[in-house]
Structure formats: C-alpha cells, structure tokens
Ligand SMILES: Nc1ncnc2c1ncn2[C@@H]1O[C@H](COP(=O)(O)OP(=O)(O)OP(=O)(O)O)[C@@H](O)[C@H]1O
C-alpha cells in the first residue's frame with residue numbers, strides 16, 4: 001500500500017488540518033500518517049486558541065516515521081514558528097522524500113493568523129526550494145511575492161515571481177477570486193489552467209488542505225504532477241459539492257461521497 005505523511009496542525013473540528021489530510025488520504029486508498037506541529041482549538045466559526053508543539057517533538061515525530069516506514073509523499077500544512085519550519089526543513093533534507101506538496105498556510109478562512117508573520121521569510125527560504133509543488137491561495141501568493149493579485153495576468157506574474165524565489169512548480173489557487181475559480185500551474189515553462197465552476201456554498205472549511213493532500217495522494221500513487229492536480233481538482237469539486245452544513249459557521253468538505261463514488265481512486269499506476 002502507498003503511504004503519505006502530513007506535517008500540519010490539528011483542527012479540533014476536523015474540517016481542515018491534519019484531520020482533513022488523513023480523511024483525504026484514506027479516501028484515496030493511501031495509508032496516511034501525521035506529524036502534528038500545532039494544536040488549534042477551532043470550529044466552523046473560527047480559531048479560539050493555538051498551541052505550538054515544540055520543534056524537538058516535531059523532529060522526533062519525523063524521525064519515528066522515516067526510520068521505520070517508506071513515505072511515498074509528504075504534504076506540509078500549518079507551520080507557525082521559525083523553529084518548527086527549520087526543524088521540518090532540516091529533517092526533510094535529511095530524508096529527502098520523493099514528493100513534497102507545500103501548502104503555505106497563513107490565515108484561516110475565519111481570519112486567524114496561523115503563521116507568525118516573522119516566520120514568513122524562513123518559510124520561503126527553507127521550504128520553497130525543497131518542495132515538488134507549492135500551492136498558495138491568492139492571499140498567500142500576494143504575501144510571498146508582494147504582487148497584488150486582481151486578475152489572471154497578476155496570478156501569472158505571481159507564478160513567475162514564485163519560481164524566481166526558488167519554487168520548482170507552483171499552483172496558485174483561485175478559490176478566493178470573485179469569478180469562477182481558476183487555478184494556475186507554472187513549472188517555469190508553461191502555464192496550465194484548471195478551470196471550474198464556482199460552487200455556491202458557504203461550506204468551504206478545509207478546501208486548501210483537502211486539495212493539497214489530494215495532490216500528495218496522487219503523487220504517492222505515481223501520477224505525474226499535472227495529472228495529480230487534475231485528479232485532485234475532481235476530488236475537491238465533489239468534496240465541495242457535497243460539503244456539510246455542520247456547525248453554525250463555515251462547514252467542512254465532504255470526503256464520504258468520494259469514497260463511495262470514486263472506488264477506482266484506489267488504483268496505483270506504477
Ligand atoms: N466555491 C468554490 N467552488 C469551486 N471550487 C472552489 C471553491 N472554493 C475553492 N475552490 C477550489 O478549492 C481549491 C482550494 O482553493 P482555496 O483558494 O479555497 O484554498 P485555500 O484558501 O488555501 O483554502 P483554506 O482556506 O482551506 O486554506 C482550489 O482548487 C479552488 O479552485
């Protein structure tokens with residue numbers, strides 16, 4: 001069985017973070033593992049508190065997995081402090097897994113800062129160059145590159161700037177556009193566009209986590225990057241179409257539907 005590891009924060013209401021990642025891995029027929037970097041007290045209405053895990057325990061969790069189990073793919077989510085980012089990057093350099101998907105989580109949908117602003121430059125310097133693909137949303141791309149994004153052309157400029165800053169491949173997600181969402185992939189040569197119809201729902205808690213862990217799942221199975229993103233987009237679409245009105249705020253994506261409707265997702269290709 002193929003495996004994937006998420007290095008991310010815990011979301012107590014399980015719509016985003018570690019919990020969303022593990023559900024996504026499971027729905028893809030991938031054995032999921034986790035390194036917890038922070039515990040958030042969070043529900044569909046917002047984040048109430050965050051406690052970071054010490055960088056020492058983050059390192060030990062990574063060691064525990066890599067010294068025992070073959071990891072086909074790594075997804076990185078919330079890393080809020082400089083020490084934790086440094087611990088993760090140095091361990092990933094040591095173990096050099098084949099596939100790393102970096103979701104540079106900064107602010108929750110409810111507006112809470114999940115990355116200490118002081119740590120942004122370290123995240124860029126240490127993790128951008130290590131990652132197979134980086135998946136910022138529009139706001140994150142703006143913070144990383146300093147380019148204000150108002151149009152598709154601005155997204156493309158921002159993609160180019162991300163590569164100049166050390167990314168190998170970038171996918172800028174358009175979920176926060178006011179139009180139909182369009183995600184743009186850039187590998188330094190060609191732009192690829194992943195267009196979709198906007199699904200009108202308030203329940204989009206965890207869309208970014210779900211997409212990045214679906215990409216990591218597809219890479220773990222052996223799909224190339226473009227096909228992995230195409231498959232992941234299909235997965236997130238179904239998960240948003242069937243998203244759940246759980247709680248009073250922004251409800252979570254739905255992974256159950258995909259498990260039953262997409263049994264063929266369990267195939268491996270190499
Ligand atoms: N309402 C929607 N309808 C269709 N697709 C959407 C919608 N919202 C987001 N998406 C898609 O979901 C994926 C995640 O994008 P988004 O921009 O929401 O990520 P994010 O802001 O990082 O998420 P999060 O807030 O969970 O961190 C993208 O592929 C985006 O196009």
Ligand SMILES: Cc1ncc(CO)c(N)n1
Nearest residue numbers: 009010011016017078108
């Ligand atoms: C723990 C965690 N990671 C990521 C997100 C995405 O915004 C969130 N809300 N919570």
